[in-house]
Amino acid sequence: MIKTNRIRMKAKPAGNLSRDDFSVEAITIPAPASGEVLIAARYFSLDPYLTGFMRGWQGPDPRWAEGIVVGRFVAQVIESQDQRFAPGDWVQGEGGWQDTEVISADKLQKLEPIPGVPFSVYLSVLGSSGLTAWAGVNGVLKVEAGDTFTVSSAAGMVGGIAGQIAKKIGARVVGIAGGAEKCAHVVNTLGFDACVDHHSQDLQGDLATAAGAPITAHYENVGAKTLDPVLANIADRGRIALCGLIAHYQDMNPIALKEFRRLLISGVTLRGFRLPDFAADFEQASAELKAMVISGDITLQETLSHGLESAAGAFLNMLEGKGTGKHLLVLEEK
Ligand SMILES: NC(=O)c1ccc[n+]([C@@H]2O[C@H](COP(=O)([O-])OP(=O)(O)OC[C@H]3O[C@@H](n4cnc5c(N)ncnc54)[C@H](OP(=O)(O)O)[C@@H]3O)[C@@H](O)[C@H]2O)c1
Structure with a gap:
């Protein structure tokens, strides 16, 4: 024994x-x-x-x-x-x-x-976090060069990789993270174009300034607190990948969205996804992620x-x- x-x-x-x-x-x-x-x-x-x-x-x-x-x-x-x-x-x-x-x-x-x-x-990067980031960016949002891309929990693993993949594709990439230190990390270490602090009194306004244009593709990891200001800044026919709701995992209250009507007004597509939905793409995703780790396009x-x-x-x-x-x-x- x-x-x-x-x-x-x-x-x-x-x-x-x-x-x-x-x-x-x-x-x-x-x-x-x-x-x-x-x-x-x-x-x-x-x-x-x-x-x-x-x-x-x-x-x-x-x-x-x-x-x-x-x-x-x-x-x-x-x-x-x-x-x-x-x-x-x-x-x-x-x-x-x-x-x-x-x-x-x-x-x-x-x-x-x-x-x-x-x-x-x-x-x-080569585990479920990286695959989830890849699936949201490529499988759900189909990010292209020229997109204005935002992601919540940008200093987290999934969010950080999602932003780095979108940046490599050629999008303008704006992170949402908690605090000045995390935002500095997101811009200086991960190479995002900008980052806004979700503790701000005016997250909606900060996001508009940092994005510089209506948001065409958004990757959501957190919940209503970050999704609402994004919806207020979303482009016509904007796309949203709903990957996670971490702010709500310990809170069983109903989730309320103040900007829910923007889904209708702007003709937004919001798709929730689970990693296994993209199992057929894992081989391609793993190969691409590995190449990005080796080339340094993704920072560990x-x-x-x-x-x-x-x-x-x-x-x-x-x-x-x-x-x-x-x-x-x-x-x-x-
Ligand atoms: N759909 C799928 O198949 C799939 C697979 C894997 C993961 N996920 C989801 O992907 C998301 C990210 O996963 P991860 O492993 O990379 O975790 P993570 O982003 O590192 O999660 C921790 C971060 O969440 C943020 N956070 C937590 N509570 C918050 C709140 N109340 N308000 C705002 N931000 C809050 C914090 O970032 P700040 O300090 O910056 O606020 C914290 O550092 C999670 O929602 C997870 O459940 C989904």
Whole structure:
């Protein structure tokens, strides 16, 4: 038997998630049997979509029913009972937030090293965040050179990549982010043309000035607070990709849009989408994203937290907007 530690929720949260909802528990796991692999996690992806599973103890993996947190990881193989994997291999998959885990080899994907790029890239630009950004920009909005493109949560992983892809296509790219520091990051590090702070008293006016023209394509990650001022500045036949509603994941009240009628008046197309809708494009998207990472057209941005004991705080920091880019939990090699 192998000793390991994992994250388990203590009880179903009564209201918003808090750090006290999570605990680190010591467990033992059996050694790998034939067709199984013992892995040591190196990175866990801290994703907003996990909020719903954490609140309801319900998710695609049956362990959620016991309050065990399961998410995407990048790991290294420690011991393998399957000929496809050898100790030291880097792999990705989905598993419990724990130091080590025995997992079926069929559920693992081997990762190729990219010179000069950390393996965490497979959870960010080359993972679901990058694919989601690509799908929204190319699949939903079909951004073209000359578009006036805006994106909310621009300093976040999906928003930051979406803006960098749109910029490469030739759009004028304006981000919406929380605070002067994040906006400076969006312009100076990510290369957006402009960025507006959503804490402004006049977000609608700031957006009009920064965009310099009616918005033709908008990528929404946050909710009514950012979508309303965009609708007030939308072009005739503007397109909106509704990717996420992070401001509303912890708030079950109805979502009200003051500018709802602009959808009609301006003949706007608003399309909500989920990443699996674009599964047929993943190969092309991955190849394009990889080329952009290698060429430097996409800047890697990561907020790293270390150790299982910091998992709860790191997850809540991500939801509360502390940090930029991809939020990752890092487990060091012991
Ligand atoms: N449709 C799909 O298939 C799909 C797939 C993956 C992700 N998503 C969605 O994509 C969005 C972005 O995901 P991500 O992983 O890159 O997360 P993220 O953008 O890094 O999310 C954290 C950021 O959200 C912003 N935020 C949180 N609460 C807010 C509020 N009340 N008002 C304004 N901004 C708020 C904060 O940015 P500021 O500090 O700048 O305000 C915070 O830093 C999420 O909505 C996620 O659910 C959708």
